[in-house]
Amino acid sequence: MTCSNSTNTDDNDYVNSKLDIKSYGTITFSQNYSNTASFIRIPCDACPIKTKELFIEQKYNKCPPLIISVMGSTKEGYMRSKLFQIFREALLKIAKTTDIWIVSAGMNSRVTRFFGEIARTNPDPSRPIYLVGIASWGCISDVEQLDVQGTNVIYTKLHSNIKGETPPEPNHTHFIFIDDETKHNHANAIKFRSQFERAILGDNFSLESMTNKSDSTPIVIIVIE
Numbered sequence: 001m002t003c004s005n006s007t008n009t010d011d012n013d014y015v016n017s018k019l020d021i022k023s024y025g026t027i028t029f030s031q032n033y034s035n036t037a038s039f040i041r042i043p044c045d046a047c048p049i050k051t052k053e054l055f056i057e058q059k060y061n062k063c064p065p066l067i068i069s070v071m072g073s074t075k076e077g078y079m080r081s082k083l084f085q086i087f088r089e090a091l092l093k094i095a096k097t098t099d100i101w102i103v104s105a106g107m108n109s110r111v112t113r114f115f116g117e118i119a120r121t122n123p124d125p126s127r128p129i130y131l132v133g134i135a136s137w138g139c140i141s142d143v144e145q146l147d148v149q150g151t152n153v154i155y156t157k158l159h160s161n162i163k164g165e166t167p168p169e170p171n172h173t174h175f176i177f178i179d180d181e182t183k184h185n186h187a188n189a190i191k192f193r194s195q196f197e198r199a200i201l202g203d204n205f206s207l208e209s210m211t212n213k214s215d216s217t218p219i220v221i222i223v224i225e
Helices: 009-019 048-060 082-095 110-120 187-201
Strands: 023-029 032-043 066-072 100-104 129-136 149-155 174-179 219-224
Touching: 009 048, 048 187, 066 110, 066 187, 082 100, 082 110, 100 110, 100 187, 110 129, 129 187, 174 187, 187 219
Parallel strands: 023 149, 032 174, 066 100, 066 219, 100 129, 129 174
Antiparallel strands: 023 032
């Protein structure tokens, strides 16, 4: 499995050898059958640079022009405010002219749903918004059904009654699940996400096809409170 939707055997071998994956496949959400998200489950000590290589070499062939990193939480009413709607429209305008990755916590929270809806309602399919969720494996509701090797999972969980567990947001295009063999602990997923974003910035990162730091990608960090 790659973080694209490819089923090529060579791609599968690449991921297995480079990232020591524990499970991988695709997710089709009952809330959004039009979207199939790719996912990988990797140990918490997996190399974030190799994870970046997976995205660049297997799917995109180059770094994206812009990455937006989203974090924080807020009340439902604020998400409907005029300010957020202006931001939504501005982001969709940007998406018409450049490729965008949005990196989030991947869980079905208010903030993540807001960006998921932006990706879902993007009017230009020729310029998709790639929404990448980096989440803790031990914080996903009904996570056992995602313990697969290259198959598609129909995920129907809408809500969780278990404290510390949440379903993934259904409009994401990719998920990286960090498995530290604990339950209800986000710490290692947050740490990996930070390292992954630094790798995208270009710190200590190189591919044979890249020769200078001009390939680094700017990251816009959005903190919502």
